[in-house]
Amino acid sequence: MEGQGGFPIIALCFIPFLAFGPMVLYALFVWWFDRFEKEPLWLAAVAFLWGSIPTVLLALCAQLPTTLLLGAGLGQGAASVISSIIVAPVTEELFKGLLVLLLFLFYRREIDSLYDGFLYGSLVGFGFAATENVLYFLGAASARGLAGMFGNFIARAILFGLNHAAFTALTGLGFAAARLSRSLVVQIGAPILGLGGAIAFHALHNTVATVTEAAQSPIFCLLWLPVDWMGALLVFAIAIYGLFRERQWIRRYLREEVEAGVLPESVYRESASFFGRITARGGALLRGDFQGFRRLGRLHHLAAELAFRKHQQTALQEARWEAEIERLRAELRRWTQAPAG
Structure with missing residues (x-):
């Protein structure tokens, strides 16, 4: 069944599950993986919802007028490239990171280790990716039908489904490092470095995506996947190190409680x-x-x-x-x- 313009109406039945299903599962896994001191489920849900609703709206409010101004001054082609490579990474990571900042200021007792920073940052990223995927899947279904929608699902939810989580996890790691340090340099510099890393990683991803789309060459696609996955695995490795440190604290500080x-x-x-x-x-x-x-x-x-x-x-x-x-x-x-x- 098709609507006006050839849009398959049945796609509307699939899109919410395709967009939110994988991201909710990813989010539940990173929450479950925090075995030593589970973060409050309600606070994890707040982080996911912040990414899926307020962050998307705030980012759109910042990006749309900026892109229009760039288009008026530089032309639509240049504006599209600049928006993708610079404007989107900066605005999206700033607004996603805002929730991590609020947690750092008002719920800092919940940030006990590097993994906690990784967790809250990635939860915001998964929420953002879920809502963003709704928009992309609608566009793919409208342009290429159900086949295009499912192809877009494989790319955005499976192959590159960890991207937004990995980006914002860097911001979370930065704030967690600041929380766990008594050094003023680290307390100030770590969040800035984390946010800068999130923006840079996001910009690199969008740059490769833009070049791949322009070149229409499978060679760039082969480069794209390793770059994204290596970055995501590096972020996850830092989070695992955070869990290892948690285990060390438990062994050290609970031994005397046994005695x-x-x-x-x-x-x-x-x-x-x-x-x-x-x-x-x-x-x-x-x-x-x-x-x-x-x-x-x-x-x-x-x-x-x-x-x-x-x-x-x-x-x-x-x-x-x-x-x-x-x-x-x-x-x-x-x-x-x-x-x-």
Whole structure:
């Protein structure tokens, strides 16, 4: 069934799922992968929604008049190229990064490691990509029908589906590095460097895309994919390093809690192991011990939070965490004494 101009009406049934489905799955995976101290799901949802609605609207409000002014002065061809390579990366990364800045200012306690910065930045990017893909899929379906829409889906949601997340994750990593440092140079320079890296990476991607489209040569397509994937993998590698540092903090700061009788040895070992957590809780789930599954999840979360607060108190010299540390110890004792199943 086709509408006016040859647009396949059935495409409207597919587009929301094709645009948002993969991005929601990617977002859930990076949230799930944060095994040591899970970020609040509501705050993760806010980050995704910020990327999918306010960021898109703000970016359009900035880009449309800028492109019109460039077109009036330089011509439509030059304006299109400049908009793609310079205007879009700058405006989109600035507005996506605004949410990370707000988290840094008002929810800084939730940014405990480099992975947290990566997580919130990538969630904003996935949200932005989902809404942007709606627009691209509509255009592809209108120009080339269902085949064009599904081809665009493979390119934008599968081959290059991590791009916007990788761009803004650099901004998140910059703010996380500032949060975890006592150096004024790092506190000021890391967010600027992270945002600059996000804009540069985004601009590089758009430059290669523009050249590929203009040249219409498969050679550029072969260059495009490795450049994007190498960048995304590098960002992910930095995030993995952040998780490795989290494990080190857990091992260091919880050892004395075991010796003081606050934390059982078994929970200590599980808390410091990515697979140990999964195995312990998975075993309880397979046994049908849902109470034990919930209890272990709470114990692991409290133990990790205690380790991070002690790290902030010791390494970052943030004395305000003393009362929170005592509260976490008391809650750990309560959950340790709770029935196992």
